[in-house]
Amino acid sequence: MLQAQIKNFSYQKNWHEQLENFDFKNINSLPGKCLINFQNKTLALSKWVSPKRTRSYPYARVYDTFDSHASKIVTIIPIIKDEGINGDMDYLQWDTISLMSLLNVYVILGFYDKAEIHPKKADKITKQEFNNEYILGQLTQLIKYHQSALHWNLNQLSSEKLTKLAELAKNAYIDISSTLKIKLHNPRNIDNFICKISQSRETFMGFSRQKAKQAQTRESLTLQPKENIGIGKKEKIIINNYLGGQYFFTIDEVFFKNDTLYLCESKHSKNSLLPSNDDIKDGLLKLMLYNNLHKIEGLKKFKIALRLTSSLLQDSIILPNENLDSFIENNAFSGSQTTTLKALNIESKQNHFEIWINNEC
Incomplete structure (x- = not known):
């Protein structure tokens, strides 16, 4: 295993893609990468479909917003994604946020509160949607924020904020399960996650890195x-x-x-x-x-x-x-x-x- 260190970050990007421009109304109606007009500011925005970095090319979308000359580069990440009892259960990892901080990308964490039953796969849900009101509130705060992405992102990772957001996600999934009459993962899984992230940053780091190490080992063999x-x-x-x-x-x-x-x-x-x-x-x-x-x-x-x-x-x-x-x-x-x-x-x-x-x- 290699051990490496990184101190500074610089990169000249030449591969540019023209991003569409939208007036922000609902996060769920936007494409995975775009420019948004919000309170007289232009933001370059990307969305993750899962907190897991190997799902649906989130890095590629962040790459496309990286040199957009917008006032801020923002990425939206769900704190938790439950795909149903026969699907995956993914959780936010500390080092995902650290990487975005290194790239000077502002992270807004969100939660899903709407979904549909998967048309072909039993006990799975699909077409999950963010709670737009929460994202709207976070964008409003971000527009007024004048410090670096590092400071913003560390604030997003405070135990109080993470615990509150994870509780919102848990309750939303309980409601989705009840409304759709479909079995999701046991809510105790989210309780365990809340326990890990609420104790201290060190505990959350340890929990995330254990998950990352397990994924890394699987990937190295595949x-x-x-x-x-x-x-x-x-x-x-x-x-x-x-x-x-x-x-x-x-x-x-x-x-x-x-x-x-x-x-x-x-x-x-x-x-x-x-x-x-x-x-x-x-x-x-x-x-x-x-x-x-x-x-x-x-x-x-x-x-x-x-x-x-x-x-x-x-x-x-x-x-x-x-x-x-x-x-x-x-x-x-x-x-x-x-x-x-x-x-x-x-x-x-x-x-x-x-x-x-x-x-x-």
Whole structure:
């Protein structure tokens, strides 16, 4: 297992996506990422469908709001998500908030209070909706707030606020269960969560990190369909930062070459010349973190890379590269894929990491 430290954070983003602009009325009517007009301010906003960071590409949506030039970058995360007795039960993790603080993203925690019965899966619910009044109140406070995302987010993690919000979530799920006449997870599970988060920040950190370690171990033993591991092996890494945050990640590929350790995120596509934009952005947000590592214990040199593989590619390239146009022509990339590749070429050069694009191994 690798142990690493991060002190400062900087990143130049070149891959831009035009975000739609909305007047804020209801959080549930907005897309997963957008700009909102709220009390004469423009906010860049993203939404998580679950507090679990591996669900529905929340990192990709945060990535798209990262350089929007709005007055604040905001992300909405449910504190708890219960999908029904035959579904998952996910809880907020401390280090998710720490990571957002590191990126200077303001977190608004919310809770679901509406849902529908899943049309195909028994004892599961779907189409969950945030309590809009609560989100509206938090946005109103945030507009008047003039300190950093770190201070705001730490305030969100106070025992008093977390306990109150978790109670609201528990009562909302009890009401959903009663209204829909469907069995959800035992409310005592949320009581246990409240007990952990209400004792102290240290207790909440410990609870979250135990969950993260378990997930990290599972991930390190699993090869996902969208990964295509090359010459390296999966490796767990714990990153400590000056905010007191610890991040438990699993790097897709780690290997030595010329006395240098390479840390590589891998994304694969079977049916397209490139992985999906969301897959690539998910990898890039992790590279933002890895690229700012101050040191890795026991190592003198390390480099960061993103590997994009496809069984349809005719040849390979390493970005940044001055001959990108020839690679694009040889593989007959679409217009949108060409735009993506050119943005990645600049982004990798500006941030001093490599992107390896090649046929599957």
